[in-house]
Amino acid sequence: DAKTTQPNSMESNEEEPVHLPCNHSTISGTDYIHWYRQLPSQGPEYVIHGLTSNVNNRMASLAIAEDRKSSTLILHRATLRDAAVYYCILAYTGNQFYFGTGTSLTVIP
């Protein structure tokens, strides 16, 4: 399984942007980059995904490096409800998702 590396924890002040990094140096050409987040005692929820180009949706933006060996999830204005564990996952159709330990985001009021 393709693996990702994320910092164990990060902090952000409320209403400031947050950049969550992910390294995936062994990514293959067919691997999509997925981001999920998990609130305490809940199942993970989808945040965003991409292949090569940067992606935006109502929740976040995904910036993918040109060589695709790293990516960054961007929360434009962190709120207290964004405090969660964020997982960066590589997957291609037909493969199972591998969840690492993710990054625990703390948002400071």
Place this chain on the structure above:
Amino acid sequence: DGGITQSPKYLFRKEGQNVTLSCEQNLNHDAMYWYRQDPGQGLRLIYYSQIVNDFQKGDIAEGYSVSREKKESFPLTVTSAQKNPTAFYLCASSPHNYGYTFGSGTRLTVV
């Protein structure tokens, strides 16, 4: 509303007992998965199923069993052979392994 329903939310098991966790989805997804999560850890894959009447072992299948008799249902049985079953169990589904939808989880405790 479409989604995944896991039940019960909390489950207590005595030593030596088998227990079954329910997972039902009405999203018409082909693939379904069971994950286990221990405190402060990521999710580990127990079993997955791509189609009805077929399933494969994940990374930590020992002590667990599953069935997939209907597309909508993928129950997980935690058997007495699982020596450390206390954990948070998550069920997920996806259309052909692309984009997962998770249930709200079952917290199993051995008493």
